[in-house]
Amino acid sequence: MAKILLIEDDDKLRKMLAMLLTMEGYTVSEADNGRQGINTFEKETFDVIITDIFMPEEDGLGVMRTLVKSQPDVKTLVISGGARMGGGMQYLEFARLFGANLTLVKPFENDEFLAAVASLVSS
Amino acid sequence: MIRQAVTILGLFAISFVIAAEFELFESLYELTREYEAYQLDEFFSLAILFSGFMLIYSIYTNVYLFQAIWLRKAAEQNLSDLNRELEKRVIKRTAQLNAVNVQLRNEMDERAKMNALLAQNQKLETVGTMAGGICHDFNTLLGIIMGYAGMINTASEKAAPAHTMSEEILDAARRSKKLINQLSSFANPEKSDKKVQSLQSVIQDGARLLNAALPPTVSLSQDLPDTPCPMLVDADQIIQVILNLGINASHALEEDGRIQISLEPDEVDLPTAQAKGVESGAYFKMTVSDTGLGIAPEILNNIFDPFFTTKEVGQGSGLGLSVVFGIIKSHNGFVDVDSTPDQGSRFMVLLPQADIQSQTHQDQGGPHGQDTSH
Numbered sequence: 001m002a003k004i005l006l007i008e009d010d011d012k013l014r015k016m017l018a019m020l021l022t023m024e025g026y027t028v029s030e031a032d033n034g035r036q037g038i039n040t041f042e043k044e045t046f047d048v049i050i051t052d053i054f055m056p057e058e059d060g061l062g063v064m065r066t067l068v069k070s071q072p073d074v075k076t077l078v079i080s081g082g083a084r085m086g087g088g089m090q091y092l093e094f095a096r097l098f099g100a101n102l103t104l105v106k107p108f109e110n111d112e113f114l115a116a117v118a119s120l121v122s123s
Numbered sequence: 124m125i126r127q128a129v130t131i132l133g134l135f136a137i138s139f140v141i142a143a144e145f146e147l148f149e150s151l152y153e154l155t156r157e158y159e160a161y162q163l164d165e166f167f168s169l170a171i172l173f174s175g176f177m178l179i180y181s182i183y184t185n186v187y188l189f190q191a192i193w194l195r196k197a198a199e200q201n202l203s204d205l206n207r208e209l210e211k212r213v214i215k216r217t218a219q220l221n222a223v224n225v226q227l228r229n230e231m232d233e234r235a236k237m238n239a240l241l242a243q244n245q246k247l248e249t250v251g252t253m254a255g256g257i258c259h260d261f262n263t264l265l266g267i268i269m270g271y272a273g274m275i276n277t278a279s280e281k282a283a284p285a286h287t288m289s290e291e292i293l294d295a296a297r298r299s300k301k302l303i304n305q306l307s308s309f310a311n312p313e314k315s316d317k318k319v320q321s322l323q324s325v326i327q328d329g330a331r332l333l334n335a336a337l338p339p340t341v342s343l344s345q346d347l348p349d350t351p352c353p354m355l356v357d358a359d360q361i362i363q364v365i366l367n368l369g370i371n372a373s374h375a376l377e378e379d380g381r382i383q384i385s386l387e388p389d390e391v392d393l394p395t396a397q398a399k400g401v402e403s404g405a406y407f408k409m410t411v412s413d414t415g416l417g418i419a420p421e422i423l424n425n426i427f428d429p430f431f432t433t434k435e436v437g438q439g440s441g442l443g444l445s446v447v448f449g450i451i452k453s454h455n456g457f458v459d460v461d462s463t464p465d466q467g468s469r470f471m472v473l474l475p476q477a478d479i480q481s482q483t484h485q486d487q488g489g490p491h492g493q494d495t496s497h
Contacts, residue, residue, distance in 0.1 A: 010263050016270040023274070054259070081262025082255065107266035107300055110273035 002121040003027045005044075007037035007051040007063060008079075013106075017050070020110055021117065034058025038066050046074060048120045053080040053091045061091065064098035072099070075120035081106035132190075137183055237398040254306050261303050269296045305446055317454075322352040322361075322386055322407055322474075329365030330384055336370060340378045343369070346385035352407050354474055360450045367443040368411040368470045375415030375468065385410045391473060399457040405476040406456070412469040418462040426460065447472075 004026045008014035011032065018028045029044070031037035035057035041049060049067060053060035060078055067074060078095040080103070092103040101123075102116050276289035326347060334343050365384065372382045389408035396403035418426065427448040444458075447470075451458050455475050462468035 010267075012267045013263055013270070016267050016274075020270060020274060081266065082259045106262040107269045107296065110270060110277070113270075 001025050001027055002047040003029070003045070004117065005029045005031065005037060005041055005046040005049045007031045007034060007049070007055070007060070009033055009052060009055040017113070020114065024114055024117075026117070026121075034060060034063045037063050041067065041074070042070065045071075048075045048077065048117060050077045050079065050117070053078060053095065061094060061098055064095055064100060068099045075123060076100045077102045077104065077116055077120060079104045079106055079108070132186075137179075137186065141179065233394070237394055241398045241400075258303050258306055261299070265296050265299055265303070269293060269300075272296060317355050317357045319353055319355050320358060322354045322356070322409070323347045325354075325356060325358045325361050326365065326384055326386060326409065328358070329362040329369075332362060333366055333369040333382075336366065337373050337382070340380070341373050341376055342379075342381050344381065344383045346383060348386060348388075352386060352388070354407060354476070356454060356474065357450075360453070364447045364450050364472060365409075365411065367447050368472075371443055372411060372413035372415060372468065372470075375413055375417070377415070381414045383410075383412050385412070388476075389473060391475075401455060401457055401473075402475060406473045407476060409472040409474070410469055411472075412467060414467045417464040417466055418460070418468050419464060420462075423460060423462060427458070 004021055006014060006018055006021070006028055008017065008030075009032055014030055014032065018030055021028045029040060029046070031040050033055045034051070037049070037051060038058060049063075051060040051063045060080070064076065064078070067076065076099070078092060078100040080092050080095075082105075092100075092105065095103055101120055104113060104116055272289045272292035275285055276293060279285040279289065326345065330343060330345055337343060369382055369384070373380070376382070386407060386409050389406045391399075391401065391403050391406050393403045427444050448458055451472055451474070456473045459471040459473065460468060461471065
């Protein structure tokens, strides 16, 4: 089954998404900030990487920059609920410019999320 | 001048009297000699001489008094003239000071008004920034709620209470999501799709949608200019503005109420522009007016605040006008309101023509001949 790396700084949301993916049969690894996420995918290979944008240490755009250079074939889903100071949604557009395959605005429906992951896994 | 004239006259009079006195003295001398001839007493001669001097003194005193009275009268006249002149000057100066005072008071009122507008604008911007933060946190929390509720819903049998309960949680979370989206569009109306288009056609589209949402007792009319009003706008957002303002207006209407949407060119002067945080110059003014209950003056400053509502709980989110504020701000314009209790309200949306001018300028690669200042 596909291996997924989930990078999200909110513990509860990350746990929930990890549970949802695990219930679908995916193998999930978790990272609670961008730096930890980069360290993880540099050691291990994943089919899909799901990352938030606004995180401590390294943000999702930093994750995308590193990933595109080192593993351009890995599929990515970038999720965001907007920025604390406004302007969050345009970062999803930046993420697409940085090479994100799909983006989702939080909060999303489980079906919506799973369908996005499934389409990345199968592509 | 008068004093000198009177003094000269006095001196003439005295000289004349002295000369006359000499004549008299000579005559008296002659007489005395004659009296001597008649052997009259010398005493009489001295008495006559003394009376002559008394006469001279009396004439001199009279002349002096006459001169003093004239001088006094002249001085009084002079003083009265000066007083009148002074009064005139005081009246003139007082009038000037009053005019300056009125001007100063007007300027102070205007400044106070502008300061209040500026403060209101800054407050809304601060609230917008705060709203951005709230949106981010709420979206994450809602994500958790929707995620777990969705899992419970999927895992439970359709007949099971957990299924129904999770449906309710999901429903509430979806409504919250919608609310947060509205708040987000106030905080940061960024998903903008601006195109150069005729404001008239955007307003007509908005009015068509609004008409469908209004109760049949409310009549909606439009007053749009024949000359095209091209603008760089996000049509969906402007329609949203029309809907929010129109639906708000309909809530203030009694039966047979009227709503009118009008459009006209307008100018924004520098003080207003500074207070509103926009550029001065040519604008288009879209007005949504109603014949409703109006807005109480004491709440007029709060109506654009997020979550401010006068509607009963559950009847309005209090975000409608905040969304309007956010959208118009993203179009570099501003919203003004003018309301009289029991007579109705007018919401004036001002959109700068500068955007379309610069856009046309860029498109044509040089100065353009299009006159948008009609």
